[in-house]
Amino acid sequence: MAQRDLTGSRAVVTGAAGTFGRAIGDALRARGVRVVGLDLTASADAAAPVLACDVTDDDSVATACAEAVDRLGGLDLLVNNAGVGGPAPATEPPGEVVRRQLEVNLLGTWRVTAACTPALVESRGRVVMVASRMAVMALPLAAAYGVSKRGLVAYADALRLELAPAVSVTTVYPSMVRSPIHDSTAAAGLSLEGASQFEPLEGVVATVVRACAARRAHRxxxxxxxxxxxxxxxRHLPAVADRVVLRRVGERIRAGAFDDAPLAAGMVSRHRTAGRRGRED
Known part of the structure; x- marks a missing residue:
């Protein structure tokens, strides 16, 4: 699809200090975009300014977004990239890990987008949502992340309809990229090595830039x-997708990958009990 010249465009990137955010900001600047980042900690780097913004706090979001738009003199692109992860079995009551993922990944995106909407409407701009493959293809023991990203997609779909035809909305679906977002999962003994393939960061960044630059916005x-x-x-054969995931998880359980992970104990026990019963039958 044909791309437009982004030179002089004005962009806000959330999660700007993280692995994805830094790379996205750098790639957009290389295309001539003026970028202001938002993250928990501010940076005074003149070439890559980042404003302090807690996306879970209404006042922080309103203040940071207003300052970003003021610095840029308007807004053409909003890249909602901020996100957190962590292990969260669907069988456990939702605790702080779950609440934080919903607050940052879903509601934080909602807050920032709402704060930036007037400027985007004025410029007839574009919103790019960084979702996840897990929004449509779930993995066990990561319920909060999948729910937050599926909710993000639902929000993007509603936003697209509400802002049409003034503002376009594109949702980008990365798979797994090696980054600190997986550290807490690995620390809990739930490493996804072998259960899912990693992809290079460069491909994710290129796709986000493509979403920003497409002359006709992708959905x-x-x-x-x-x-x-x-x-x-x-999306089209969900029962088959479930079987694919269960086969991969079963292989990991049989290999003992989750034996030292308390959060996986119930799932491991159920799989092994089912396996013994199958052999007895």
Missing amino acids: DLATCRRVGAEMFLA
Whole structure:
């Protein structure tokens, strides 16, 4: 699809100090975009300014977004990238880990977008949502992340309809990229090594830039062919997708990958009990 010249465009990128955010900001600047980042901690770097913004706090979001728009003199692009992860089994009561993922990944995106909407409408701009393959193809023991990202997609779909035709909304679906977002999951003994394939950061960044630059806005964009195939499978043949995930998880359980993970104990026990019963039958 043809791309437009982004030179002189004005963009806000959330989660700007993280692995994705820094790379997205740098890639947009390389295309001539003026970028102001938002993150928990401010940075005075003149080439890559980041304003302090807690996306879980209404007042912080309102103040930071207003300052960003004022600095830029308007807003053409909003890249909602901020996100957190962490293990959260669906069988456990929702605690702080769950609440934080919903607050940052879903409600934080909602707050920032609402604060930026007037400026985006004025410029007839574009919103890019960084969702996840897990929004459509869930993985066990990561319920909060999947729920938050599926909710983000639902929010993007509603936003697209409300802002049309003035503002376009594109949702980008990365798979797994090596970054600190997976550290807490690995620390809990729930590493996804072997259960899901990692993809290079460069592909995710290129897809986000493509979403920003497309002359005619995409609705949804997968970051690579494999993710696109998995999304198609999950949307059109969900029972088959479930079996694929369960087979991979079963292989990991049989290999003992989760034996030292308390959060996985129930799932491991159920799989092994079912396996013993199957052999007895």
